[in-house]
Amino acid sequence: MAMVKNDNDTTGRVYQKVVQIVEILVLFIKIFTEIFISTVKLFLGEKQKDVSGEIVLITGTGHGIGRELALQYAALGATVICVDINEAGNKETVREANSQGEGEAFGYVCDVSKREQVLEVARKVQKEVGSVSVLINNAGIMPTHSLEQHTPEEIRRVFDINVLSHFWTLEAFLPDMREKNRGHVVSISSIAGHVGLSNLVPYCASKFAVRGLLEALHEEYREKGITCIKTTCVSPYMVNTGLCKKPKVKFPGILGLQDPKDVASAIIEAQRKDLKDITIPLGLYQFGSFCRLFPVKCQLLIKDYIDSGVESDL
Numbered sequence: 001m002a003m004v005k006n007d008n009d010t011t012g013r014v015y016q017k018v019v020q021i022v023e024i025l026v027l028f029i030k031i032f033t034e035i036f037i038s039t040v041k042l043f044l045g046e047k048q049k050d051v052s053g054e055i056v057l058i059t060g061t062g063h064g065i066g067r068e069l070a071l072q073y074a075a076l077g078a079t080v081i082c083v084d085i086n087e088a089g090n091k092e093t094v095r096e097a098n099s100q101g102e103g104e105a106f107g108y109v110c111d112v113s114k115r116e117q118v119l120e121v122a123r124k125v126q127k128e129v130g131s132v133s134v135l136i137n138n139a140g141i142m143p144t145h146s147l148e149q150h151t152p153e154e155i156r157r158v159f160d161i162n163v164l165s166h167f168w169t170l171e172a173f174l175p176d177m178r179e180k181n182r183g184h185v186v187s188i189s190s191i192a193g194h195v196g197l198s199n200l201v202p203y204c205a206s207k208f209a210v211r212g213l214l215e216a217l218h219e220e221y222r223e224k225g226i227t228c229i230k231t232t233c234v235s236p237y238m239v240n241t242g243l244c245k246k247p248k249v250k251f252p253g254i255l256g257l258q259d260p261k262d263v264a265s266a267i268i269e270a271q272r273k274d275l276k277d278i279t280i281p282l283g284l285y286q287f288g289s290f291c292r293l294f295p296v297k298c299q300l301l302i303k304d305y306i307d308s309g310v311e312s313d314l
């Protein structure tokens, strides 16, 4: 009897090993197929989705990247909902967008850090314009000084605007996207969401959080088989909007301040291609991951050599 049991155990173990080997082989075949497809796409260029007819809601449209996003989406024929706390700046964006004569733009004043205000604006937008199909969480602030000089109120405000507001807009617009079985969430993080930088402790923490939020949401939907809602996380390097008050730039030719128009068009391209995670310029993510393969001291030597960041604004 014992001998029969031993034979069965051995057969079971061999069977399990064979299954594991087959699974690993299948995994490798799938990985190489995906690498091949990505390489072909890289050379042939990827098709961009048509956004005319989409209703795109963008936060922080009163200035900077948000304003450029609103103008460019409207120029592509999308209906644009401009949301900002700054009424005058937002009105100017709406006026400019409408004067282009393509997609229509509508303005809403809202402090996105206030959940009730976000939910109220969402109700109005639904009634007055329709269902939002693309949500772009862009509004953000960036106090720039050492951690000791940040007040508790300032730290809370950074998280309220840069992180918690994303939860309120998701709460406001995701259920409708789920119901309609289509939608796209774009979140603006930053290179400061990949690398810790001095004078930006709360800001970096908030931008790391944005990346975590979107990656986890993507994973949750992927596991549930929900493929109709796309997510795109965008991490720009410094942009010439005035948000970075005292930027340190050692190599302006390679890593200088970027034009907000170019950054907005790269964000729209990423959304239209359904890209999951990008840096602007492209390739900084891969460069950062490559540097992290080196010992910490080497990473710091590279960081010191590049010497990019922000001076204190105080």
Ligand SMILES: NC(=O)c1ccc[n+]([C@@H]2O[C@H](COP(=O)([O-])OP(=O)(O)OC[C@H]3O[C@@H](n4cnc5c(N)ncnc54)[C@H](O)[C@@H]3O)[C@@H](O)[C@H]2O)c1
Residues within 6 Å of the ligand: 059, 060, 061, 062, 063, 064, 065, 066, 083, 084, 085, 086, 089, 110, 111, 112, 113, 138, 139, 140, 141, 142, 161, 188, 189, 190, 191, 235, 236, 237, 238, 239, 240, 241, 242, 243, 244
């Ligand atoms: N400028 C850069 O160097 C840079 C780099 C990487 C990432 N980013 C990110 O890009 C986004 C846009 O930055 P920007 O440079 O265009 O900034 P910006 O200051 O030019 O514009 C931000 C807009 O957000 C609005 N806003 C601020 N708080 C708000 C609130 N509580 N409710 C509603 N609107 C609010 C402001 O009124 C303003 O119109 C931010 O999330 C920022 O962190 C910027």
